[in-house]
Amino acid sequence: MSRSIGRRIEFEVAGRVVGPALAAFERAKKLARRRGPGRPGKKSSPFGPPLEATRKLKELMTTHYLAGRYADGAVPVAWVTSGFPVEILRPLGYHAVYPENHAALCSVQRVVPELSDAVEKEGYARDLCSYARTDLGSVLTGKTPVGRLPKPDLLCCCTNICQTVLYWYRALAAHFGVPLFVLDTPYVYGQAPGHHRTYVRAQLEELVGIAERVAGKRVEPDELEAVVRVARDGTRLWGECLAQSRARPAPWTGFDGFFHIAPIVTLRGTEACNAYYRMLRDELAHRVARGVGGIRDERHRLLWDNLPVWFDVRGMSTLLAERGFNFVCTSYTNAWAEAGSRIDPADPIGSAVLAYTHIILNQDLPNRLDILRRLSRDYSVDGAVLHSDRSCKPYSIGQIDLKQRLARELDIKVLVLEADHGDPRAYSVEQGEGRLTAFMESFA
Amino acid sequence: MRHAYIAKQRDEHGRKAVAVLPVHYPKELFTALDLLAVEMWGPPGAPVSADAGRVQAYVCAVVRNALAFLASGRADACEAVLFPHTCDSIQGLATLVTDFGGWSKPSFVFQHPRGGPRPSSRAYYLSELGSLADGLAGLAGRPLEPEKLREAVRLHRRIDAARAALLDGRRRLALDDVELYRLLRRGEWLWPEDHLAELEAATARLGPSDVQRGAPVLITGYVPEPGTLFEVLCDAGAFVVADDYAAVGRRVVRPPAALDLADPFHALAELYWAAPPCPTRASDQVGRMRYLAELYRRSGAAGVIVHEQKFCEPELFDVAAVKKTFAGLGAKLLYLEGELETELSGQATTRLEAFVEMIAATARVA
Numbered sequence: 129m130s131r132s133i134g135r136r137i138e139f140e141v142a143g144r145v146v147g148p149a150l151a152a153f154e155r156a157k158k159l160a161r162r163r164g165p166g167r168p169g170k171k172s173s174p175f176g177p178p179l180e181a182t183r184k185l186k187e188l189m190t191t192h193y194l195a196g197r198y199a200d201g202a203v204p205v206a207w208v209t210s211g212f213p214v215e216i217l218r219p220l221g222y223h224a225v226y227p228e229n230h231a232a233l234c235s236v237q238r239v240v241p242e243l244s245d246a247v248e249k250e251g252y253a254r255d256l257c258s259y260a261r262t263d264l265g266s267v268l269t270g271k272t273p274v275g276r277l278p279k280p281d282l283l284c285c286c287t288n289i290c291q292t293v294l295y296w297y298r299a300l301a302a303h304f305g306v307p308l309f310v311l312d313t314p315y316v317y318g319q320a321p322g323h324h325r326t327y328v329r330a331q332l333e334e335l336v337g338i339a340e341r342v343a344g345k346r347v348e349p350d351e352l353e354a355v356v357r358v359a360r361d362g363t364r365l366w367g368e369c370l371a372q373s374r375a376r377p378a379p380w381t382g383f384d385g386f387f388h389i390a391p392i393v394t395l396r397g398t399e400a401c402n403a404y405y406r407m408l409r410d411e412l413a414h415r416v417a418r419g420v421g422g423i424r425d426e427r428h429r430l431l432w433d434n435l436p437v438w439f440d441v442r443g444m445s446t447l448l449a450e451r452g453f454n455f456v457c458t459s460y461t462n463a464w465a466e467a468g469s470r471i472d473p474a475d476p477i478g479s480a481v482l483a484y485t486h487i488i489l490n491q492d493l494p495n496r497l498d499i500l501r502r503l504s505r506d507y508s509v510d511g512a513v514l515h516s517d518r519s520c521k522p523y524s525i526g527q528i529d530l531k532q533r534l535a536r537e538l539d540i541k542v543l544v545l546e547a548d549h550g551d552p553r554a555y556s557v558e559q560g561e562g563r564l565t566a567f568m569e570s571f572a
Numbered sequence: 573m574r575h576a577y578i579a580k581q582r583d584e585h586g587r588k589a590v591a592v593l594p595v596h597y598p599k600e601l602f603t604a605l606d607l608l609a610v611e612m613w614g615p616p617g618a619p620v621s622a623d624a625g626r627v628q629a630y631v632c633a634v635v636r637n638a639l640a641f642l643a644s645g646r647a648d649a650c651e652a653v654l655f656p657h658t659c660d661s662i663q664g665l666a667t668l669v670t671d672f673g674g675w676s677k678p679s680f681v682f683q684h685p686r687g688g689p690r691p692s693s694r695a696y697y698l699s700e701l702g703s704l705a706d707g708l709a710g711l712a713g714r715p716l717e718p719e720k721l722r723e724a725v726r727l728h729r730r731i732d733a734a735r736a737a738l739l740d741g742r743r744r745l746a747l748d749d750v751e752l753y754r755l756l757r758r759g760e761w762l763w764p765e766d767h768l769a770e771l772e773a774a775t776a777r778l779g780p781s782d783v784q785r786g787a788p789v790l791i792t793g794y795v796p797e798p799g800t801l802f803e804v805l806c807d808a809g810a811f812v813v814a815d816d817y818a819a820v821g822r823r824v825v826r827p828p829a830a831l832d833l834a835d836p837f838h839a840l841a842e843l844y845w846a847a848p849p850c851p852t853r854a855s856d857q858v859g860r861m862r863y864l865a866e867l868y869r870r871s872g873a874a875g876v877i878v879h880e881q882k883f884c885e886p887e888l889f890d891v892a893a894v895k896k897t898f899a900g901l902g903a904k905l906l907y908l909e910g911e912l913e914t915e916l917s918g919q920a921t922t923r924l925e926a927f928v929e930m931i932a933a934t935a936r937v938a
């Protein structure tokens with residue numbers, strides 16, 4: 129796609145001026161509403177005071193999506209999967225779009241059924257991952273809660289989260305007629321053998337060439353090193369935010385974490401991302417120091433495995449918080465902290481091989497069990513909910529065995545909860561609440 | 573029957589059997605090492621043990637049934653199992669059954685390159701072949717001899733050539749679909765030389781002119797189960813003129829005219845990239861649609877049947893494109909979805925019969 133200066137100006141203005149101004153306006157509107165007379169008879173909230181950082185989070189994400197509306201034609205645009213080494217694209221000035229993050233947003237806004245219906249009519253089965261259906265539905269209809277998504281110049285998918293993304297991005301490549309780069313990270317049993325690492329390394333080198341060609345620019349080693357350093361620091365900061373929940377009470381809820389993960393997924397490798405997490409970490413640490421909890425009365429601490437049920441996060445967290453249960457850790461949010469520990473600015477490509485191959489979803493079940501065990505111990509949980517996510521087979525296969533092992537080895541209560549991360553039609557709220565309630569009663 | 577055959581292969585030829593999950597794998601390595609590959613497409617029917625419950629009901633029947641089968645001990649005639657990395661579900665099964673119980677004998681994985689034909693993928697494919705060859709040689713208790721591998725490549729080329737002749741000459745072949753698919757699928761577990769003998773005997777039934785009457789259909793999908801589908805098709809007055817099943821047609825390689833066997837591993841890599849496009853090998857979607865359109869045109873099919881397994885992501889992601897491709901060609905299309913039943917359901921039978929009736933009325937003359 130040809131790029132113009134006028135478009136570039138629109139893109140910069142949207143990102144630097146309009147986005148923050150819009151977020152400030154929204155904030156002021158909300159404040160004014162809050163200052164009005166309180167609603168009579170409103171039940172007192174089971175949650176602790178809201179996090180100040182949330183406002184900044186909204187600003188950051190609003191700005192990101194707003195700038196995105198003007199990105200195509202201004203800068204190179206890549207659509208990337210959440211586990212893709214975006215650090216390589218940043219020095220080339222790519223605007224990165226994360227269809228998974230966008231699909232999560234669609235789920236929170238409850239527009240998944242409408243978008244999915246559109247692709248189901250074309251022949252996509254409802255049994256496919258709801259992220260993919262949502263994204264393809266958005267592409268097909270042009271509907272999105274963020275106004276507009278920029279068209280990609282390059283599609284980048286990494287098989288380290290699943291093979292589903294490969295099929296999904298093949299369909300996108302056929303639709304947009306743009307190059308698809310697949311970073312193939314062979315699944316790890318125990319340790320990745322040498323020839324797998326060589327393969328991933330060779331692909332990363334191929335990626336540099338393709339990304340440069342599409343962007344019309346070369347990757348400068350010092351720029352790459354700087355981005356990788358920022359990305360590494362960002363994942364560390366994210367890890368520090370999560371680690372605050374080792375305290376009792378945890379200063380926030382695991383469900384909060386699902387939303388605050390957005391910058392490390394979509395803005396990894398940018399200063400804005402790191403500045404945000406510094407602020408969040410400091411706020412959480414301050415809450416820990418003052419004994420302020422994410423819920424008012426933390427009596428039980430739980431682990432959550434798998435993606436969130438985006439469209440019912442609020443409902444579930446309220447149900448649990450009202451009874452003194454908090455998800456203090458989740459394998460999903462932890463994944464982004466863990467991967468970053470391997471990133472090394474001194475060896476951007478070599479360390480990316482290790483970091484991006486050893487993602488939780490790209491490793492065998494003994495490794496998954498180890499992570500769950502470790503999280504359970506580090507965060508002193510007395511129970512776990514394994515979300516059996518109809519849409520995400522790679523994350524869900526094995527959970528029935530994992531449940532038994534966790535319960536037996538750690539002597540904790542474990543529930544396998546059938547749901548879907550994106551599509552409300554695949555989940556009965558009543559049944560889910562019934563199962564969660566019975567689970568909580570078993571702690572009595 | 574299969575158990576008796578495996579036992580005979582072991583007793584008479586000293587060949588160990590290896591259970592192999594779908595779909596693509598370098599069978600030549602097995603042949604060269606005198607290992608009998610016995611493919612496990614489920615098997616069809618209800619799961620044979622409660623272990624199927626260790627994976628959720630939204631995982632395909634192939635994986636649920638395979639888990640139940642392996643954990644029940646019914647595959648114990650095999651000395652090892654191979655999991656090609658066909659999809660997320662087989663990948664999950666590979667770790668579940670070997671790490672958390674169900675299979676304690678040796679297991680191997682074969683991870684295809686998923687990034688298309690580029691230099692890194694080629695180099696990786698060769699190294700992955702080498703790694704599997706080493707593992708299998710350990711199981712066989714003998715080193716892999718290059719000459720043996722060359723012989724195996726030649727043998728499998730003859731098998732492919734015979735299969736291609738039968739499929740491409742379908743109209744002139746005096747076998748009905750039930751017989752043809754039974755024959756082709758015996759290659760999933762017979763020793764390759766035994767299979768070749770049967771195939772070559774069948775090629776003798778290719779006549780000079782068309783013998784198939786009825787409406788010709790192109791069939792695409794995962795695995796031709798249940799076999800009764802072909803009985804229904806035949807009774808309704810149709811026959812399969814072109815096959816694009818992952819289990820059948822997509823595994824018939826029509827190699828470049830001169831295959832260089834100096835380095836048999838390179839020859840295997842060459843064949844891998846020459847195989848028909850298949851989503852389980854991450855083939856590009858646009859290229860696959862072009863291939864299907866060409867297959868349709870060339871075969872003179874009067875209609876298309878898309879026959880998939882429920883919950884099968886690699887296949888289901890292509891269905892929209894498949895439908896669009898054939899709609900663009902003005903082809904009539906029937907979509908069927910199954911879960912490895914042993915019989916075609918009454919509803920599916922009725923739909924199939926109605927479809928054949930419709931296309932028969934407009935059947936093109938080849």
Ligand code: SF4
Pocket residue numbers: 228257258259260289290291292293435489519520521522523549
């Ligand atoms: S939700 Fe699961 S299946 Fe879907 S894209 Fe993410 S990892 Fe893949």
Ligand code: SF4
Pocket residue numbers: 594632633634635658659660661662794852881883884885886887
């Ligand atoms: S039917 Fe599909 S999902 Fe199931 S094992 Fe085969 S390729 Fe995988």
